[in-house]
Amino acid sequence: MARDHDDLLRELGLDLDLHHRIFDTVDRSFAETVLSQRDRPSRMAYFDGVVREAHGGRVREIVGRRAAGDKFIGTFCIYVPEEIILALGAIPVALCGGTSLSIPYAEKMLPRDICPLVKSTLGLALSNTCPFGPVEDLAVGETTCDAKKKTWDLLARGGDFHVLEVPQKKGRRDRDLWLEEVVSFKDRLEELTGRRLDPERLAESVRLMNRKRRALARLNGFRAETNPPISGLDALVVMQGALIDDPARFTARLEDLNDELADRVRRGAGAASGRGRRIMVSGCPSVMGNWKLHALIEAAGAAVVCDETCTGARYYENLVEETDGGLDAQLAAVAGRYLKIECSCFSPNAERLESIVRLAREFRVDGVIQYVLQYCHTYNIEAVAVADALREAGIPSLKIVTDYAEADTGQLRLRIDAFLESLGR
Amino acid sequence: MAAPVRFLGLDLGSRTTKIVEWSAGAVAGFEIFDTTPDSIERVRARLARRDYALAAATGYGRFLMNAHLGCRIVTEITACALGARSIRPGAGMVIDIGGQDSKVIRLGNGSGAFADFEMNDRCAAGTGRFLEVMAGRLGYGLEEFGRAAERASESVVLNSMCTVFAESEVISLLAEGRDRASIARGLHASIVDRIYPLAARFETTGDIMMAGGVALNPCLVDLLAQKLGRPVVVPENPQIVTALGAALAVKAGLPV
Numbered sequence: 001m002a003r004d005h006d007d008l009l010r011e012l013g014l015d016l017d018l019h020h021r022i023f024d025t026v027d028r029s030f031a032e033t034v035l036s037q038r039d040r041p042s043r044m045a046y047f048d049g050v051v052r053e054a055h056g057g058r059v060r061e062i063v064g065r066r067a068a069g070d071k072f073i074g075t076f077c078i079y080v081p082e083e084i085i086l087a088l089g090a091i092p093v094a095l096c097g098g099t100s101l102s103i104p105y106a107e108k109m110l111p112r113d114i115c116p117l118v119k120s121t122l123g124l125a126l127s128n129t130c131p132f133g134p135v136e137d138l139a140v141g142e143t144t145c146d147a148k149k150k151t152w153d154l155l156a157r158g159g160d161f162h163v164l165e166v167p168q169k170k171g172r173r174d175r176d177l178w179l180e181e182v183v184s185f186k187d188r189l190e191e192l193t194g195r196r197l198d199p200e201r202l203a204e205s206v207r208l209m210n211r212k213r214r215a216l217a218r219l220n221g222f223r224a225e226t227n228p229p230i231s232g233l234d235a236l237v238v239m240q241g242a243l244i245d246d247p248a249r250f251t252a253r254l255e256d257l258n259d260e261l262a263d264r265v266r267r268g269a270g271a272a273s274g275r276g277r278r279i280m281v282s283g284c285p286s287v288m289g290n291w292k293l294h295a296l297i298e299a300a301g302a303a304v305v306c307d308e309t310c311t312g313a314r315y316y317e318n319l320v321e322e323t324d325g326g327l328d329a330q331l332a333a334v335a336g337r338y339l340k341i342e343c344s345c346f347s348p349n350a351e352r353l354e355s356i357v358r359l360a361r362e363f364r365v366d367g368v369i370q371y372v373l374q375y376c377h378t379y380n381i382e383a384v385a386v387a388d389a390l391r392e393a394g395i396p397s398l399k400i401v402t403d404y405a406e407a408d409t410g411q412l413r414l415r416i417d418a419f420l421e422s423l424g425r
Numbered sequence: 426m427a428a429p430v431r432f433l434g435l436d437l438g439s440r441t442t443k444i445v446e447w448s449a450g451a452v453a454g455f456e457i458f459d460t461t462p463d464s465i466e467r468v469r470a471r472l473a474r475r476d477y478a479l480a481a482a483t484g485y486g487r488f489l490m491n492a493h494l495g496c497r498i499v500t501e502i503t504a505c506a507l508g509a510r511s512i513r514p515g516a517g518m519v520i521d522i523g524g525q526d527s528k529v530i531r532l533g534n535g536s537g538a539f540a541d542f543e544m545n546d547r548c549a550a551g552t553g554r555f556l557e558v559m560a561g562r563l564g565y566g567l568e569e570f571g572r573a574a575e576r577a578s579e580s581v582v583l584n585s586m587c588t589v590f591a592e593s594e595v596i597s598l599l600a601e602g603r604d605r606a607s608i609a610r611g612l613h614a615s616i617v618d619r620i621y622p623l624a625a626r627f628e629t630t631g632d633i634m635m636a637g638g639v640a641l642n643p644c645l646v647d648l649l650a651q652k653l654g655r656p657v658v659v660p661e662n663p664q665i666v667t668a669l670g671a672a673l674a675v676k677a678g679l680p681v
Contacts, residue, residue, distance in 0.1 A: 410485060411526065415544065418502035422537050 005056035008063070012134040019129040022101040023055060026289045033295035034233055038272040041264065043257040044234050050241035050250075051288060058244060059131045062091055071137040071193050076121065076148065078243075078310045079166050079341060080140050081334050083320060084186050086205035086247065088193045094243035095132055095139075097121035098289025100404035102129060109154065115375045116403040117287065118147045125155060138192055140185070142166045144345040145378060162188050167339075168347055175339060182335040199327045206320045206334070212251040215258060216242060216316035222261045223305040224363045229264035231273035232281070232304025233294045239311040240288040273303035277423050280360055282386065283344075283371040283379045285310035290404055293371055293412075300416045306363035308356050309371065314341050344378035352382070353389040360395050366423045368397040369416070396423060431477040434504070434672030435468055435496065436665075437486025440524030440553060441638065443668035444471055447676060455665050460486075469494060481675035483667060485525070497679040501667050506530050506539035507677075508670030509634050512660045517631020520624055520649070520657070521667065522639035524553045527620055531627040538674075543623040550586045551619030553639045558588055559612045562595050563605050571642035574609040581611035586619060610644070617648045624653060634658045636666035 009016055030051055050058070062072050071090040075082075078094075085092040097120025106114075106123035124130035141152035142164040152163055165181050167174035186197055219238060222229050238257070242250060264270075279302045286293060286309065294304050307313060318340045321333040342352035360368055368390055372380045383399045390397045398419040402408055429449040436443040442464045446453040456471075458464060465486070472480060472494055481497045482490035483504040490496040501521075509519040510532060519530045526545055533540025545551045560570035581603055585591040591612070598608050616639075624633070633655055635646055640663035650657040660666060 411544070414485075414500055414502070418500040418542060421500055421503045422539060422541075424537060 002052070002056065005060065008060055009055070009131055012059075012131055013128070014131060014134075015128045018127055019055075019131075022099060022124075022127075022129055025101055026099050027052070029289075029291065033291045034237055037231055037233060037298075039269070040234060040271070041230055041257060041260050043253070043260045044230075044237070046253045047234075047238050047241045047257070050245050051237060054244055054288060055131050058093075059135065061246070062093070062132075062135055065091055066135060066137075071189075072132070072135050073189075074132055074136045074139040076140070077142045077144055077166075078315050079142050079144065079338055079343070080164060081182055081185065081338055082247070083202065083205045083209050083334050084182070084189060084197065084331075086208065087197055087202040088189050088195050089201075090137075090189065090193055091246075093132060094287070095121060095124075095130065096243075096285070096287040097124045097130075098240075098287040098404065099124075100406075102127055103404070110151070113375050114147045114151075115145075115284075115373045116405075117285070117373055117376075118151050120289075120404060122151055122155065136160075138162055138188070140164060144343050145376070147375070160192075166343070166345065168345060170339060170346060170351075175335070178339050179332060179335040182331055182338070186331065197327065199330060202327065202330050202334075203322065203324075206322055206330070208247055208251070210319045210322070212242070212247050212254075213316045213319055215251050215254040218258050219254060219261065220306070220313070220316065222258070222265060225265055227265075227268060227270035227275055228273065228303055228305055229261045229269060229271060231271040231298060232279075232307075233273070233291060233298055234271065236286055236291065236294050236304075236307065236311060239307070239315065240286070242315065243311070244288065271303070273298045274301075275303075277302040277366045277420055278305045278364060279303065280306040280308060280356075280363060280365040280368045281312070281371050282308040282356055282368050283383070284373040284376055285312075286371070287311060292404065292406070292409075293369070293400065293402070296409065296412055297369065297416055300413065300420055302416075302420055305365060306359050308359050310343075313355070313359060314343070344376075344382045349382065349385075353385060356386055357389055357393045357395070360390065360393070365395065367419060368395060369419070370397060370399040372399060372401045374401055374403040432672045432676045433472070433477045433480035434668040434670065434675070435480060435482040435484075435490060436501070436504070436668035436671060437464075437468070437482060437484040437490065438524055438667075439485055441664065442468065442484075442486075443665050444468070445665050445668040445672050446477070447669065447672035452665075452669060455662065455668065457664055465489065465493070472496075479675045481671040481679055483671040497675055499671055499674045499679055502528060502530060502542050503538045504670035504674055505636055505667040506532055506670065507673045508666035508668070509636060510538070511669065511673055512666065513632055513634055513658060515632050516634045516658070517629035518624065518627060519634045519636050519666070520620060521636040522551070522553055522616075522620065522645075523637045524557075527551050527623070527637075529620070529623040529627065531629055532631065538670075541627060543626060545619065545623065550588055550591075551616055553637070555588050555591070555616060556612070556639065556642070556645075558592060559595060559609075562592055563599075563609055565605075565609065567642075570609055571613075571644045573606040574613045575644040575647070577604070577606035577610035579604075579607045579610070580614050581607045583608075583611045583615045586615065591615070613642075613645050613648055616645060617652050620649060621652050632656070632658050634660065634666075636660070636663045638664045640664075 102123030105127035106119040320337040487498040
């Protein structure tokens with residue numbers, strides 16, 4: 001990666017050599033998989049910059065905001081209500097790791113049979129290569145899986161940590177519990193920032209996040225076109241950026257990109273992923289640094305046209321209801337929106353199965369690839385019910401279980417190619 | 426009279442390379458040789474004879490063949506399914522245990538070559554390579570290994586599925602003075618335990634065929650048939666089913 005920010009990273013006390021060894025490789029992988037695509041929309045340049053500046057410009061910006069008195073909040077899940085963080089003038093950034101290279105540092109502590117996302121994240125923290133760690137005022141974990149819960153306990157030893165209890169069912173008691181959790185999260189943030197949550201500010205951040213989610217939904221809507229104007233890989237890069245960039249700036253630039261995509265649709269200018277078989281990826285997220293599955297699918301001649309993942313529909317679907325009923329009603333509206341997220345941690349989880357079939361039809365997919373990060377038990381086991389629901393709807397599916405390493409790309413390519421052959425490419 | 430048109434199927438596997446010639450509706454000839462750093466040269470020499478209409482490559486070396494020799498390519502899954510269907514039209518499922526992976530393919534009645542497939546995880550457990558390593562550890566040749574397992578009076582239960590751990594377990598068992606043949610039988614049973622859940626996921630009424638070099642091991646075929654509670658059919662040359670399918674695929678028309 002560029003060395004423009006070495007002074008900053010050194011000031012933050014990072015292990016600069018190791019940082020560059022890890023992130024030069026991530027950069028190379030980004031260049032080889034994403035930047036090498038043909039016929040990219042020109043306004044993707046901004047989002048490429050979001051990836052490149054994740055450990056540079058974005059960190060510098062956060063350091064500046066902190067100097068002005070704002071707080072920085074690290075998150076690990078799309079269940080953390082960003083509206084509340086933003087309304088208190090704080091900055092949320094998702095810190096999930098997408099590189100295999102930090103995993104050995106986590107394995108010094110964690111058992112090996114833990115999912116790569118958790119290991120990569122902890123590994124960046126333990127190896128002193130995550131620039132967000134030193135500027136973090138509060139980290140927010142949640143209870144969406146056992147590996148994360150127990151990892152938070154370990155991470156909490158190093159600094160301030162707040163855990164949101166995400167319920168495991170969606171009944172009345174669970175909605176009450178979740179609302180309580182959202183309110184106590186607000187209390188914790190008020191204490192941290194020394195600011196009171198102002199209903200006007202909350203209304204503003206709700207409008208901003210709704211605008212952001214609408215813009216993401218519009219971007220994804222273009223992928224439903226017969227000749228999608230943007231590749232699945234590029235759409236993923238935008239989604240990954242959504243989790244770390246400043247929301248107002250991100251949304252403005254996304255609306256510009258959307259205008260370009262609308263124009264490309266009018267001109268019939270498709271992305272390089274083209275008119276091949278239409279694939280939906282469903283299951284685990286692909287966070288920044290991890291472009292592996294999308295790159296493999298699109299290199300095999302298919303197009304990823306929909307993501308039913310945390311870096312996809314789960315993040316942009318459903319808006320917070322804009323209410324003028326006062327702060328309590330606003331918080332209830334925020335909590336309500338988040339409890340609609342269909343994570344595999346819920347039991348029973350019929351709504352997720354219905355959403356998958358609905359999305360598969362909306363995006364007119366030829367097949368679904370279920371993406372399971374190795375050792376993610378909930379998505380792995382729920383894959384059985386998902387495959388059954390899809391079969392009943394007449395939609396073929398394939399399950400891929402893999403981690404971040406490149407060692408199995410030959411086998412994965414075989415499975416993906418065979419799946420595409422079975423769809424009659 | 427003009428000679429009949431010939432189609433070549435090339436299966437570049439991790440352990441062996443197979444070449445099948447298809448002509449006038451039948452297998453006109455085949456070769457099987459070890460995959461080595463030079464085996465591509467042997468394939469190149471075969472292709473240089475230019476006595477065929479079209480050739481298709483499959484197996485782990487398929488992209489190489491496509492890049493260097495301009496062959497069309499098809500996956501082992503589709504090729505194996507096409508080969509199995511042509512040998513036995515009533516087949517409902519193929520179990521193909523190769524050197525590096527094992528596959529179970531449900532053929533189905535649809536228009537496609539196959540309906541569904543399952544593969545082993547990425548390690549060598551449950552593959553031909555596992556048998557090879559274990560035979561070596563017990564001091565058997567591959568054929569001898571299968572025959573010894575067949576004759577064994579008992580089967581030692583092995584707990585490790587992993588090739589590396591199973592090897593240590595075998596060393597300990599030998600050190601305890603356990604009978605070599607009984608250990609061999611236990612190793613065969615452990616492969617079958619690995620394949621069974623993949624096959625049992627598919628309901629099928631047609632015949633079950635076994636393909637790949639491991640199908641030449643009668644003990645393994647018997648144990649698998651017992652476990653599945655159904656007969657398992659082995660074709661005359663099980664190693665060439667996939668290469669045959671590649672020849673049939675290119676004959677039927679594969680994109681370049």
